[in-house]
Amino acid sequence: MAIKTLCEAGMEVCALNSGRALDPEKDFRNHRMPWDLKYRSFGDPQLAKQSEAGFVGDTEYVEDVWEREFTYTTAPGAKWSWARCSAVGGRTNFWGRSAERFGEIDFRAATLDHHDVDWPLHYEEIAPYYTRVEKMIGVASTVQNRPSNPDGDYLPPMNFRCFDMILQTGAKKIGVPYLPDRIAQLTVEHDGHPACHFCGNCTSGCEVGSFFSTPWFLLPKADASGNLELRTNALAKSILVDEEGKASGVSYLDRATKQEREVYGRAVILAASCLGTTRIMLNSKSRQWPTGIANSSGQLGHNLCDHLYGTPAAGYLPQLLGQPSFPDNVSDSSIAWMPRWQNLNHPREQNFARGYSVYVDGGCWEFPAYYDQIEGFGSSFKREMKRRYPTPVTFTSQIPSLPSAGNFVEIDPVAKDSYGIPKLRIHFQWGENEIRMWEHSKKACADLMQAAGGVVEDSSEEPETPGYSQHEIGTCRMGDDPTKFVTNRFGQTHDVANLFICDGSVFVNGTDKAPTLSILAFALRTSEHLIEQFRRSDSFQH
Amino acid sequence: MAGQSVARREILRSLAIAAGVAAFPGFSKWSFACGHPQQSLQPIRPSAYQPIFFSAPEYTLLERLIDIIIPSDETPGARDAGVAEFIDLMASRDVELQHDLRAGLNWLNKHSETLYRARFLQVSFEQQSALLEPLAYKKKFRKGEEQGRKFFSTVREYTIMGFYTSEIGLKELDFPGFRFYAESPACPHKDDPGHLHLPPPKG
Numbered sequence: 001m002a003i004k005t006l007c008e009a010g011m012e013v014c015a016l017n018s019g020r021a022l023d024p025e026k027d028f029r030n031h032r033m034p035w036d037l038k039y040r041s042f043g044d045p046q047l048a049k050q051s052e053a054g055f056v057g058d059t060e061y062v063e064d065v066w067e068r069e070f071t072y073t074t075a076p077g078a079k080w081s082w083a084r085c086s087a088v089g090g091r092t093n094f095w096g097r098s099a100e101r102f103g104e105i106d107f108r109a110a111t112l113d114h115h116d117v118d119w120p121l122h123y124e125e126i127a128p129y130y131t132r133v134e135k136m137i138g139v140a141s142t143v144q145n146r147p148s149n150p151d152g153d154y155l156p157p158m159n160f161r162c163f164d165m166i167l168q169t170g171a172k173k174i175g176v177p178y179l180p181d182r183i184a185q186l187t188v189e190h191d192g193h194p195a196c197h198f199c200g201n202c203t204s205g206c207e208v209g210s211f212f213s214t215p216w217f218l219l220p221k222a223d224a225s226g227n228l229e230l231r232t233n234a235l236a237k238s239i240l241v242d243e244e245g246k247a248s249g250v251s252y253l254d255r256a257t258k259q260e261r262e263v264y265g266r267a268v269i270l271a272a273s274c275l276g277t278t279r280i281m282l283n284s285k286s287r288q289w290p291t292g293i294a295n296s297s298g299q300l301g302h303n304l305c306d307h308l309y310g311t312p313a314a315g316y317l318p319q320l321l322g323q324p325s326f327p328d329n330v331s332d333s334s335i336a337w338m339p340r341w342q343n344l345n346h347p348r349e350q351n352f353a354r355g356y357s358v359y360v361d362g363g364c365w366e367f368p369a370y371y372d373q374i375e376g377f378g379s380s381f382k383r384e385m386k387r388r389y390p391t392p393v394t395f396t397s398q399i400p401s402l403p404s405a406g407n408f409v410e411i412d413p414v415a416k417d418s419y420g421i422p423k424l425r426i427h428f429q430w431g432e433n434e435i436r437m438w439e440h441s442k443k444a445c446a447d448l449m450q451a452a453g454g455v456v457e458d459s460s461e462e463p464e465t466p467g468y469s470q471h472e473i474g475t476c477r478m479g480d481d482p483t484k485f486v487t488n489r490f491g492q493t494h495d496v497a498n499l500f501i502c503d504g505s506v507f508v509n510g511t512d513k514a515p516t517l518s519i520l521a522f523a524l525r526t527s528e529h530l531i532e533q534f535r536r537s538d539s540f541q542h
Numbered sequence: 543m544a545g546q547s548v549a550r551r552e553i554l555r556s557l558a559i560a561a562g563v564a565a566f567p568g569f570s571k572w573s574f575a576c577g578h579p580q581q582s583l584q585p586i587r588p589s590a591y592q593p594i595f596f597s598a599p600e601y602t603l604l605e606r607l608i609d610i611i612i613p614s615d616e617t618p619g620a621r622d623a624g625v626a627e628f629i630d631l632m633a634s635r636d637v638e639l640q641h642d643l644r645a646g647l648n649w650l651n652k653h654s655e656t657l658y659r660a661r662f663l664q665v666s667f668e669q670q671s672a673l674l675e676p677l678a679y680k681k682k683f684r685k686g687e688e689q690g691r692k693f694f695s696t697v698r699e700y701t702i703m704g705f706y707t708s709e710i711g712l713k714e715l716d717f718p719g720f721r722f723y724a725e726s727p728a729c730p731h732k733d734d735p736g737h738l739h740l741p742p743p744k745g
Contacts, residue, residue, distance in 0.1 A: 032718055038631075199721060378610065381611070
C-alpha cells in the first residue's frame with residue numbers, strides 16, 4: 001500500500017523484498033485437481049519432515065513460496081509458530097480475505113473496561129481510509145448495523161449455503177448473530193479485476209486476481225507510475241543511520257550471493273510484517289540507538305498480541321445426510337461468521353474482557369476430513385462417507401489476546417540464521433482472559449449446533465499454537481506519549497522522524513476482527529502523512 | 543442454480559478477455575494461462591507397477607487390505623483408484639511410515655497364523671474380516687492387539703487419503719469444487735431454512 005501510494009504521488013521508491021517474484025501461471029495451481037499433483041496435495045513427506053518451521057505453508061498447490069528456516073527461538077515454556085512468506089506480496093497472496101473494520105469499541109476498549117490503553121485515535125479518523133481501501137480492494141458483505149462492526153462500502157455478499165441457512169435458524173433461537181462475513185472476494189467485476197469464479201481454492205493463490213493481493217492490486221499501479229524499483233531476494237538486515245541518528249537507508253543481503261549491499265533514501269518505511277519489522281529494528285543497533293532503532297521508550301518488541309485460534313466445535317447436520325453434493329467450498333474460507341456478540345451492552349457482561357468472533361464453515365469440501373468420525377471399513381463405511389459428505393460443520397474461534405508484560409520479543413543473544421542475522425526470541429503465553437473466551441466459545445458453538453438440530457462430535461481440547469493465526473501485532477505500538485510508545489498516531493517513529501511503519505506491529509491491541517483491512521487503512525494514512533511532510537519541508541518533523 | 547462447469551481453458555480465456563490482463567507487471571512475468579504445465583500428472587494405472595518401497599509380497603498384501611477397506615462394489619473402490627501405489631509413493635518418502643507399515647504387515651500375517659494357522663492372504667474373506675473387525679470397531683477392541691489397531695488405523699487413513707484425492711474417489715463423492723460458477727452458489731431451499739422438508743435421499 002505504501003509503495004503504491006508513494007509512487008503515485010510522484011516519489012521514487014526502492015522496494016526491497018526478501019523473496020522472489022511469483023508467476024501466477026506457474027506458482028498458482030488453484031484449478032488443478034488433487035490427482036493432478038504427485039503427492040495429491042499432501043506434499044512430499046520428506047520435505048515436510050526436513051522443514052524446520054512448525055508451519056509448513058508449501059503444499060503442492062504452492063511450492064518454494066513459504067520460508068523453511070526458523071528465524072526465531074522461543075523462550076523456555078513458550079511456543080510460537082511463525083509462518084513467513086517472503087515472495088512478493090507475502091501473505092496477501094494466500095490470505096483468508098476476511099476484511100472487517102475495527103470499531104470505536106476497539107479503539108476505546110481501555111476506556112470501557114480499564115485494561116491497558118486506548119488507541120491514540122477515534123474511529124472517525126480512520127473511517128475514511130477504510131472506505132477508500134474497501135473501494136480499492138473490493139469487499140463483499142451486507143449492511144448489518146452491529147455495535148462492534150462498523151459497516152462499509154460493500155459489493156454484493158456471498159450467498160449462504162444450505163448449512164448456513166440451517167445454522168442461522170439455530171442462531172436466531174439462541175440469540176447470537178450469524179451473518180455474511182466481510183470478505184475481500186470479488187462477487188462482481190471490480191476496478192478492472194474479474195469477478196470471482198468461485199472455484200474455491202483461494203488460499204492456494206488466485207490465478208486471475210479475483211481477490212485482493214498486493215501483486216494483483218497494488219504493484220501494477222505502482223509500476224505504471226514509473227517510480228518503482230523493486231529489488232527481489234533482497235533481505236533487509238538493518239536500518240542505516242546518519243550522525244544524528246536519522247534513518248539514511250537500509251543494509252540488505254542479496255540472498256543469491258549472500259553479499260551485503262546498501263541502499264539510501266530520504267525516508268525508510270518498514271512493512272516486513274509485525275515480527276519481521278521488529279526484528280530488523282532490534283537488529284539496527286548503533287551508537288545512537290544501542291538497544292535498537294527508535295527504542296528510547298524501551299517498548300520495541302513488547303506487547304506482542306495474537307489471535308487465539310481453535311476449533312470450539314465440529315460436527316454435522318443430520319438434515320443434510322444423503323443429500324446431493326453442493327458447491328459449498330467456493331471461498332476456501334468462511335462466507336459466514338458470528339461477529340462479536342459478547343460484552344456489547346456492558347463491558348462486564350461476561351467473565352472476560354472484550355470479545356471474540358467465530359468463523360463457520362462446512363459442507364462439501366475437497367477432502368472428507370470427517371472420516372475419523374466414521375468407524376470401520378468396507379461397503380458400509382464407503383456408503384456412510386458419501387452420506388455424510390454434505391453435512392460437516394466446523395467452527396473457528398478468533399480470540400484476541402490482551403497485551404501482557406510477559407508477551408514480548410527480543411534478540412536472541414546467541415542464535416543466528418543462515419545469513420548470520422541474529423534471530424528473534426519469542427516470549428508468549430495465552431492469558432486467562434483469552435482462555436476464558438475459548439471456553440465460552442466452546443459452549444456457544446455447542447449451543448448453536450444443538451439449537452440448529454446439529455450433532456457436535458468434536459472440539460479441540462487445546463487451542464492452536466500461538467502464531468498459528470498469522471495475526472501477530474503490537475510490537476511497535478502507536479501512542480501519543482514518546483516514553484511509552486514506539487510510533488505516533490501516524491505510524492511514524494517518535495525517535496526517528498523519517499522512519500515509518502506500515503504493518504500490524506503499530507496496532508495497540510487485537511480485536512475480534514482480522515487485521516489485514518486495518519493494516520491497509522493505517523498504511524494508507526501513514527503514507528499520506530509521509531507525503532504531506534515531505535512536501536512541506538526537506539526534513540521530516542513530528 | 544446458475545452454476546455451470548466448463549473446461550478450465552475456456553474459463554481462463556473468457557476471464558482474461560473480459561479483464562484485459564495481457565500485460566501484468568505485478569509478478570515476474572505473465573504468460574497467458576491456456577496451457578497448464580502438466581508434467582506432474584501421475585499415470586493412474588501403469589500396466590505392471592513396480593513398487594518403490596514394498597516387496598512384492600508386501601505390496602500384494604497391501605492391495606488386499608485397501609480393497610477390504612474401500613471395496614469395489616456398486617461403485618469403483620480403492621483398488622480401481624490405484625491407492626496402493628499412492629501409499630507406496632508416500633512410504634518411499636517417509637522412513638517412519640515405512641517402519642510402521644512393514645512392521646504392521648508382518649504383525650497381520652503373524653496374527654493370522656495365530657488365529658487361523660495361515661497367512662492373511664491364504665484365509666477366507668470372512669476370516670479376514672473377522673480378524674480386522676476387532677481392530678476397527680471400538681466395541682470389538684481386544685487386549686493385546688494395540689499394535690494391530692494402530693497399524694490398521696494408519697493403513698485406513700492412507701487409504702482414505704489416496705482414495706478421496708483420486709478422480710474415482712472424488713467422483714464417488716461428487717466433489718463440486720475447483721470449477722467455474724457464474725455466481726456465488728446459493729442454497730436452493732430458501733422456503734425451508736431449517737431444511738426439515740428436503741426430498742428423501744436417493745438409494
